[in-house]
């Protein structure tokens with residue numbers, strides 16, 4: 001148990017404990033003011049609403065691509081498949097020429113859609129909320145698709161692959 005006033009919270013430890021929540025991994029893409037592709041690895045993606053269809057993700061304010069995501073009215077969530085760990089690392093590395101040699105096709109508005117992903121959600125940004133050292137982007141899904149590929153997972157600071165729980169007969173609902 002770790003109890004503390006907010007100001008006394010150990011950031012390193014908090015990050016580790018956040019990591020107990022296992023997530024998928026996505027690369028979120030958009031275009032900058034000059035129309036160049038931008039992309040970042042993000043595990044803050046979450047589904048929000050079915051009607052209307054909404055998703056969110058959050059981005060660090062100090063990310064190089066933050067001005068592009070903040071300015072552009074659209075983003076694409078490229079949900080990574082389990083064979084795309086290297087792509088995740090590439091888009092998590094600031095300054096790298098992230099799109100060099102990466103197979104992409106244009107989505108709505110010409111935004112980059114990465115090949116071989118599990119799923120794509122093409123979104124129009126409807127709201128941006130302040131969230132401390134991050135901004136939270138809420139997007140309305142305008143188009144989505146999925147493939148048969150299995151997703152890449154992330155937890156405890158490591159990439160993971162998933163398998164069904166031994167006791168799982170199906171999901172509720």
Ligand SMILES: Cc1cc2nc3c(=O)[nH]c(=O)nc-3n(C[C@H](O)[C@H](O)[C@H](O)COP(=O)(O)O)c2cc1C
Nearest residue numbers: 040041042043044058059060063064065092093094
């Ligand atoms: C698995 C994983 C998940 C990440 N999730 C996020 C996230 O949700 N939001 C964020 O701002 N950065 C996240 N990052 C870090 C960014 O991908 C990284 O800082 C990236 O280099 C930012 O790119 P830029 O500075 O070129 O914009 C994540 C990194 C990894 C490896």
